[in-house]
Each structure stands twice: as structure tokens, then as C-alpha cells.
Amino acid sequence: DQQVKQNSPSLSVQEGRISILNCDYTNSMFDYFLWYKKYPAEGPTFLISISSIKDKNEDGRFTVFLNKSAKHLSLHIVPSQPGDSAVYFCAANPRGGATNKLIFGTGTLLAVQP
Amino acid sequence: ETGVTQSPTHLIKTRGQQVTLRCSSQSGHNTVSWYQQALGQGPQFIFQYYREEENGRGNFPPRFSGLQFPNYSSELNVNALELDDSALYLCASSPRTSGSNEQFFGPGTRLTVL
Numbered sequence: 001d002q003q004v005k006q007n008s009p010s011l012s013v014q015e016g017r018i019s020i021l022n023c024d025y026t027n028s029m030f031d032y033f034l035w036y037k038k039y040p041a042e043g044p045t046f047l048i049s050i051s052s053i054k055d056k057n058e059d060g061r062f063t064v065f066l067n068k069s070a071k072h073l074s075l076h077i078v079p080s081q082p083g084d085s086a087v088y089f090c091a092a093n094p095r096g097g098a099t100n101k102l103i104f105g106t107g108t109l110l111a112v113q114p
Numbered sequence: 115e116t117g118v119t120q121s122p123t124h125l126i127k128t129r130g131q132q133v134t135l136r137c138s139s140q141s142g143h144n145t146v147s148w149y150q151q152a153l154g155q156g157p158q159f160i161f162q163y164y165r166e167e168e169n170g171r172g173n174f175p176p177r178f179s180g181l182q183f184p185n186y187s188s189e190l191n192v193n194a195l196e197l198d199d200s201a202l203y204l205c206a207s208s209p210r211t212s213g214s215n216e217q218f219f220g221p222g223t224r225l226t227v228l
Contacts, residue, residue: 004156032215043118043204043219044157089156093215100147100208100217101170104156 003027004092006105014113019077021108023090026071030092034102035064035075038087047088048075080112116141118220120205126226127195135190135223137205145169146188147217148180149204157204163188192225200227 005024013019023033031052036044050057050064050073057064063076077084087109091102119138127133139146145164149157159172163182177193186207192199202224206217 006156034215036219041221043206043221046216046218049216091156100145100162100206100215101159101172102147102149102157102215102217103159104149106154106156 002106004090004103004105006090006108008108009106010109010111012111012113013080015082016079019075019080019084019110019112021075021077021088021090021110023073023075023105024071025073025092027092027094028068028071029095030103031095032093033064033066033073034091034093035062036089036091036104037084038089038107044089077110080110082112082114085110085112118205118207118218120203120220120223122223123221124224124226126228128228129195129197131195131227132191132193133195133225135192135203135205135225137188137190137207137220139186139188139205139207140218143207143209143218144186145208146182146186147206147208148188148190149206150174150199151202151204151222152198153201160190195227197227200225 034049035047038044048062066073087107090105147162148160151157161171166182179191181189202222204222205220208217
């Protein structure tokens with residue numbers, strides 16, 4: 001049962017344009033949603049998070065939008081840079097239970113073309 | 115500030131053997147979690163340790179066990195290895211009071227079971 005889904009395995013974007021990565025979830029009992037970026041041979045790196053009580057959070061070039069009625073969140077990167085090329089994971093933290101338990105999606109490989 | 119480190123980097127074992135993976139948490143972080151990332155999948159939560167005790171567990175059998183030491187470093191032990199245990203094993207640490215549930219990941223240990 002995949003509670004967090006990333007339906008696009010890959011995305012290709014031109015440098016300077018906007019990258020939009022999408023994520024859907026099925027469980028309404030998530031407290032926080034997080035985005036992680038992963039380069040090959042490295043562990044995931046935290047990018048940005050959003051509380052379930054908010055609908056937008058912005059940090060520099062990265063903005064996360066949360067649509068609770070649609071159980072959907074998205075990460076916008078603008079402008080996209082070649083160094084942004086990596087696998088992006090959406091993750092959710094269930095309410096209660098282990099504080100560090102994250103449920104990850106399967107990831108989206110972003111390629112930013114120069 | 116030293117980040118999360120893991121050892122070894124790579125490991126090859128045969129079916130039925132036992133393996134121990136090690137993790138040093140980031141300075142000041144008292145909570146450690148372990149994740150398994152199979153090829154093409156997102157990381158899956160194995161368990162979390164806080165104050166040397168298991169504090170939450172994912173859907174993994176008892177042959178996956180762990181330890182946390184007074185210096186907050188941790189071990190993951192897997193007994194009776196199976197072919198499906200081949201994966202990247204990620205350790206993540208965080209301060210207990212991480213409100214956004216942000217975790218800091220190590221580079222992982224790549225385990226191959228033959």
C-alpha cells in the first residue's frame with residue numbers, strides 16, 4: 001500500500017525555467033510533508049518542509065504547495081539550475097508514533113538541461 | 115560540525131549470514147533512524163532509536179535489530195540474510211525536538227546478498 005506516490009519517474013527542464021515536481025498521498029493523518037534531494041552515492045538532503053496546517057512554504061528558489069482537499073503537494077523550483085539535477089523524494093510524517101518515521105515516495109529524477 | 119557517517123560503504127554477504135552496519139549521528143543529535151532503500155524505490159523506515167531504546171518500528175521482521183549507544187551512535191544488525199535484503203541502508207539522525215521532522219542522512223551502506 002503506497003501511501004505517498006510520485007507518479008512521474010523523471011522530468012526534464014531547461015535551465016532557467018520552472019521545475020514542478022508532484023506528489024500525492026492517501027493518508028489524511030500526516031503531520032508534515034518534506035522534500036529531499038538525493039545525488040548519486042550520497043544520502044538524501046533535506047530541502048523544504050510544510051506543516052499540514054499550511055498551504056504554502058517558500059525558501060529561496062524552492063516553494064512547496066499543499067492542497068489538502070486533493071491530497072496533493074508540489075515542489076516548485078524557479079529558476080532551475082543544472083546543479084538541481086538529482087532525484088527528488090517526497091516524504092510524509094504520520095501523526096503520532098515514532099517522531100522520525102518518514103514515508104517516502106519512489107522519487108522523481110529531475111534533469112536540468114543547460 | 116561532523117555530519118552523519120556510516121560504515122562500511124559497501125558490503126557483500128551470502129544468504130544466511132549476519133551483518134552489522136554502523137552509524138555515527140550528527141553532533142548534538144540524540145535520535146537515530148534506519149531506512150532500507152531498494153533499487154528504484156524510496157527509503158523505507160526500519161526503526162528509530164532514542165535514548166538507547168527502540169522507539170518505533172516499521173514493517174520489518176525481528177531479524178532486523180538495532181542498538182544505540184550512549185554517544186548516540188547506532189548499529190543495525192540483520193540476521194539470516196535473504197537475497198531481498200540487498201539494498202542501500204541509510205541512517206538518519208535528528209535532534210528530538212525537530213519540529214519539522216527534518217532528518218540528516220548519511221551516505222548509506224550498499225549491501226549485496228548473494
